[in-house]
Amino acid sequence: MDAREIILARLRAQQRDEPHPPAWRSRRHFPDLIARFGQALEEVGGEFLRVANWEGAWEALGKVLDDVGAKRVVVNPDPPLDRFDVAARWPTVEWHVVGRDGDVRSFAREADVGVSSAVAALAETGTVIVASGPAHSRLAVLLPPVHVVLLPASRVTVDLFTWVAQWRGASSPLPSSVTLITGPSKTADIEQTLATGVHGPGRLIVVLVEEGGE
Amino acid sequence: MSPVTLGHFRAQARQALADPFLQQALAGATAHFREGRERALAELPDAEALRDHLKAIRRATLARLADHLETFERRAQDAGAVVHWALTPEEATRIVVQIAREHRVQMVVKSKSMTSEEIHLNAALQAAGIQPVETDLGEWIIQLAGESPSHIIAPAVHKTRQQVAELLSRATGQDLSPDDIPALAAAARRFLREKFLLAGMGISGANLAVAETGSIVLVTNEGNGRLVTSAPPVHVAILGIEKIVPTWADAAVWLALLARSATGQPLSVYTSILTGPARPEDVDGPKHMHIILLDNRRSTYVGTSYEEVLQCIRCGACLNVCPVYRKVGGHPYGSPYTGPIGAVISPLLFGLDQYPALPHASTLCTACVDVCPARIDLPRMLIDLRTETVEEQLIPRVDGWAERGAAWVLRHPRWYRWASRMMRWLLRPFIREGRLHLPPRWDPFAGRRLPAPAPRLFRDLWERGDV
Amino acid sequence: MATAARRIAFFATCLVDQFLPEVGVAAVRLLRQAGFQPDFPPEQTCCGQPFLNSGFRKQAIHLARRTIAIFEPYDYIVLPSGSCTAMLRVHYPHLLRGDDGWHERAQALARRTFEFTEFLVHVAEWQPVPTRSLPPVTYHDSCHMARMLHLREEPRVLLKAAGVTINEMPESDRCCGFGGIFSVRVPEVSNAITADKLREAVETRASILVTADPGCLLQMRGMLDHTPIHVEHVAVILARAVGLLDKENEG
Numbered sequence: 001m002d003a004r005e006i007i008l009a010r011l012r013a014q015q016r017d018e019p020h021p022p023a024w025r026s027r028r029h030f031p032d033l034i035a036r037f038g039q040a041l042e043e044v045g046g047e048f049l050r051v052a053n054w055e056g057a058w059e060a061l062g063k064v065l066d067d068v069g070a071k072r073v074v075v076n077p078d079p080p081l082d083r084f085d086v087a088a089r090w091p092t093v094e095w096h097v098v099g100r101d102g103d104v105r106s107f108a109r110e111a112d113v114g115v116s117s118a119v120a121a122l123a124e125t126g127t128v129i130v131a132s133g134p135a136h137s138r139l140a141v142l143l144p145p146v147h148v149v150l151l152p153a154s155r156v157t158v159d160l161f162t163w164v165a166q167w168r169g170a171s172s173p174l175p176s177s178v179t180l181i182t183g184p185s186k187t188a189d190i191e192q193t194l195a196t197g198v199h200g201p202g203r204l205i206v207v208l209v210e211e212g213g214e
Numbered sequence: 215m216s217p218v219t220l221g222h223f224r225a226q227a228r229q230a231l232a233d234p235f236l237q238q239a240l241a242g243a244t245a246h247f248r249e250g251r252e253r254a255l256a257e258l259p260d261a262e263a264l265r266d267h268l269k270a271i272r273r274a275t276l277a278r279l280a281d282h283l284e285t286f287e288r289r290a291q292d293a294g295a296v297v298h299w300a301l302t303p304e305e306a307t308r309i310v311v312q313i314a315r316e317h318r319v320q321m322v323v324k325s326k327s328m329t330s331e332e333i334h335l336n337a338a339l340q341a342a343g344i345q346p347v348e349t350d351l352g353e354w355i356i357q358l359a360g361e362s363p364s365h366i367i368a369p370a371v372h373k374t375r376q377q378v379a380e381l382l383s384r385a386t387g388q389d390l391s392p393d394d395i396p397a398l399a400a401a402a403r404r405f406l407r408e409k410f411l412l413a414g415m416g417i418s419g420a421n422l423a424v425a426e427t428g429s430i431v432l433v434t435n436e437g438n439g440r441l442v443t444s445a446p447p448v449h450v451a452i453l454g455i456e457k458i459v460p461t462w463a464d465a466a467v468w469l470a471l472l473a474r475s476a477t478g479q480p481l482s483v484y485t486s487i488l489t490g491p492a493r494p495e496d497v498d499g500p501k502h503m504h505i506i507l508l509d510n511r512r513s514t515y516v517g518t519s520y521e522e523v524l525q526c527i528r529c530g531a532c533l534n535v536c537p538v539y540r541k542v543g544g545h546p547y548g549s550p551y552t553g554p555i556g557a558v559i560s561p562l563l564f565g566l567d568q569y570p571a572l573p574h575a576s577t578l579c580t581a582c583v584d585v586c587p588a589r590i591d592l593p594r595m596l597i598d599l600r601t602e603t604v605e606e607q608l609i610p611r612v613d614g615w616a617e618r619g620a621a622w623v624l625r626h627p628r629w630y631r632w633a634s635r636m637m638r639w640l641l642r643p644f645i646r647e648g649r650l651h652l653p654p655r656w657d658p659f660a661g662r663r664l665p666a667p668a669p670r671l672f673r674d675l676w677e678r679g680d681v
Numbered sequence: 682m683a684t685a686a687r688r689i690a691f692f693a694t695c696l697v698d699q700f701l702p703e704v705g706v707a708a709v710r711l712l713r714q715a716g717f718q719p720d721f722p723p724e725q726t727c728c729g730q731p732f733l734n735s736g737f738r739k740q741a742i743h744l745a746r747r748t749i750a751i752f753e754p755y756d757y758i759v760l761p762s763g764s765c766t767a768m769l770r771v772h773y774p775h776l777l778r779g780d781d782g783w784h785e786r787a788q789a790l791a792r793r794t795f796e797f798t799e800f801l802v803h804v805a806e807w808q809p810v811p812t813r814s815l816p817p818v819t820y821h822d823s824c825h826m827a828r829m830l831h832l833r834e835e836p837r838v839l840l841k842a843a844g845v846t847i848n849e850m851p852e853s854d855r856c857c858g859f860g861g862i863f864s865v866r867v868p869e870v871s872n873a874i875t876a877d878k879l880r881e882a883v884e885t886r887a888s889i890l891v892t893a894d895p896g897c898l899l900q901m902r903g904m905l906d907h908t909p910i911h912v913e914h915v916a917v918i919l920a921r922a923v924g925l926l927d928k929e930n931e932g
Binding site for chain 1: 242260271275277278279280281305349350351352374375378395398400407411435438440443461462467480483487490495498509514
């Protein structure tokens with residue numbers, strides 16, 4: 001017998017009927033989902049900017065790029081960013097649009113900012129959720145020191161439980177990589193002293209677009 | 215490795231107690247984690263019910279673990295991953311080395327994995343000529359120092375900033391100041407960034423795995439878990455067979471309690487959900503994904519009184535409340551698994567004969583049960599293991615005589631009276647000011663001066679009508 | 682119901698019998714003041730917990746059975762020890778599971794077994810009348826009493842009603858370091874934990890560190906060198922406060 005058969009045989013010999021508990025239902029209620037999201041995000045060290053519409057979003061992004069002094073920016077054109085030509089707005093910046101401009105790896109490691117949207121966000125924990133795909137490079141929002149998320153307000157849900165219930169209901173297959181991001185990269189491994197940006201981005205900026213559509 | 219006997223544990227513990235930095239670091243770190251956990255759970259509307267729910271999920275999953283493992287295997291294969299099964303640590307390391315050789319890998323990057331510590335993977339890789347590089351900052355520090363982790367969550371809690379600066383300066387060839395911790399972290403970022411991009415393979419553990427989608431879930435705060443599983447062309451994940459849940463509804467409960475119990479964070483900074491290797495349409499990500507399901511005796515405990523320990527989600531909360539761990543840290547345990555959970559699973563996974571001291575290195579204060587997200591009754595299992603050390607004669611023979619003799623006396627009230635008088639007579643030369651002063655050679659209390667027996671028993675006072 | 686007419690047994694526990702008879706005296710006098718006339722079944726010795734905890738299960742089972750046989754004729758069994766109470770109430774039924782007849786007897790005994798302060802508060806509903814004032818104390822929650830029996834308020838309620846001020850210490854329910862056999866198997870660590878506990882007790886500026894467990898009490902007294910605080914059992918403090926114990930002669 002090989003390892004697989006031995007392990008399964010041992011477990012089968014002890015198998016017993018025990019009802020599996022039903023799905024836990026979220027007991028969270030936030031009167032203002034967006035406000036809670038922003039507050040939770042700031043508590044974990046993220047930066048929260050709330051704008052009315054996409055024009056406001058570009059203005060906010062422009063300020064961030066100025067502030068960082070960004071020279072090279074990589075963007076994952078996740079929906080709904082695919083509707084806009086983001087790069088054209090800042091011609092002085094060197095852009096890499098994932099899916100359009102070829103090898104992202106060598107560009108992203110030298111980039112100052114990574115821009116993406118998010119498939120969902122969790123109000124309870126201030127979490128944004130990004131997913132891999134043809135328009136979303138994992139490294140584009142991981143290697144640069146700053147990650148800017150342009151997030152339509154409609155994508156904010158209550159918590160982990162409501163998010164899981166939503167996509168399980170939709171029964172679409174999971175992308176190969178889904179990442180829940182809750183704040184900037186941090187460590188306390190040296191004398192319990194907090195340091196940010198140890199491997200992932202040291203700044204996480206979420207620009208929440210109230211009328212961001214879907 | 216020589217067995218972790220009481221002598222070994224005590225010698226290491228004495229060193230820890232004599233190290234003022236370690237005492238301060240342990241007190242600070244464990245207090246920080248304790249307070250964080252309390253705050254995070256208090257913030258939930260229903261933390262206690264959620265813990266009950268987690269326990270029910272874990273118990274029910276173990277009851278049908280074979281089914282869930284098979285479902286997981288099938289779904290992971292559907293997503294393009296290769297699933298391996300390993301009965302022993304040696305089998306697991308052999309599989310990893312074989313994968314590395316197939317892909318002509320010379321250097322691997324690793325994210326913190328207790329399971330890889332359990333199978334001593336780094337030593338096996340090095341023996342095969344493959345260089346392992348730990349990328350969790352704490353784990354890298356102790357790799358550079360040639361040590362083992364001293365806390366599940368904070369592996370380098372025992373290192374001072376001076377020691378860290380020295381280790382990192384040597385590794386990076388720079389002159390780093392111990393006084394600028396962000397600069398130390400930045401130096402690690404720069405140095406390890408190159409490793410991520412050059413490595414032929416990334417090795418991770420998995421905090422949990424979800425059968426319904428064949429996914430593994432990896433949580434980190436630094437982002438090294440994301441890099442290890444995104445940058446190199448091959449990803450190998452190693453996990454114990456018990457780290458599985460049937461559905462995402464179950465996984466959400468696990469995740470909701472994991473970081474809150476560990477550090478007090480609502481979620482760890484990064485929760486990576488990985489389902490197979492990169493798809494053809496993906497822009498990047500590993501081309502190959504291998505998942506190794508490790509048994510190492512776990513399956514032999516399902517259906518026994520030790521099954522409950524397989525409900526552990528490795529949050530480390532029990533360490534932070536343990537009065538023993540808080541004084542001695544992780545190293546006296548001589549195992550990657552330390553504190554109360556380590557005192558139970560180290561003997562179970564590696565053999566009681568290898569860890570005869572650990573079941574005894576506890577006051578049975580039950581603080582661990584109070585904070586365990588799955589309410590695992592570790593003290594009960596510590597007592598069961600102690601019983602095994604007695605049955606297997608792993609304690610000094612003289613202890614056995616003393617215990618059996620005392621129990622016999624206590625069952626015979628007349629002999630109990632006689633023994634009480636005898637004890638007083640024997641101890642009389644050592645009593646000063648109402649306390650026992652035993653000569654250091656015979657002193658089993660290491661300097662504690664216990665109160666002497668009272669001149670009269672309570673029962674004597676009762677019989678004389680003095681009560 | 683004339684509760685006072687019911688039969689009550691005092692289980693002194695071996696540590697009180699051997700090392701702390703004044704705790705037994707104080708507890709019995711308080712029970713009498715509360716309207717009960719406790720018996721002291723003379724065959725009693727030890728509940729068996731030390732043997733269970735050190736891995737000598739067979740010996741623990743023998744002691745559990747004889748303890749059940751000795752105390753089961755009584756309506757109430759009262760112990761001045763949280764830890765031994767937990768042994769009777771929580772461990773006996775587990776230890777004797779599948780032991781025909783004994784399991785039920787263990788469960789029946791468990792229902793009638795009370796820790797001393799618990800009995801005074803919930804069964805006797807005793808109201809102390811303080812006759813003298815005592816210096817402030819700090820209270821150490823023993824592990825098994827706090828976490829296995831969930832008795833945290835009872836001793837505090839009594840101390841406060843007896844006019845005693847409690848200066849709480851941080852983590853009052855953190856282990857004192859005793860742990861029975863642990864204090865001999867790993868004594869250096871045991872002592873270090875106790876030293877921390879005593880330091881925190883002193884920092885509350887209390888004069889007396891009070892506990893309801895003889896094991897903790899002996900352990901902490903064992904480390905008292907140069908520590909400006911006394912360690913005392915809650916029964917002794919209560920008896921002093923209501924004038925049932927003459928401090929000079931019997932405390």
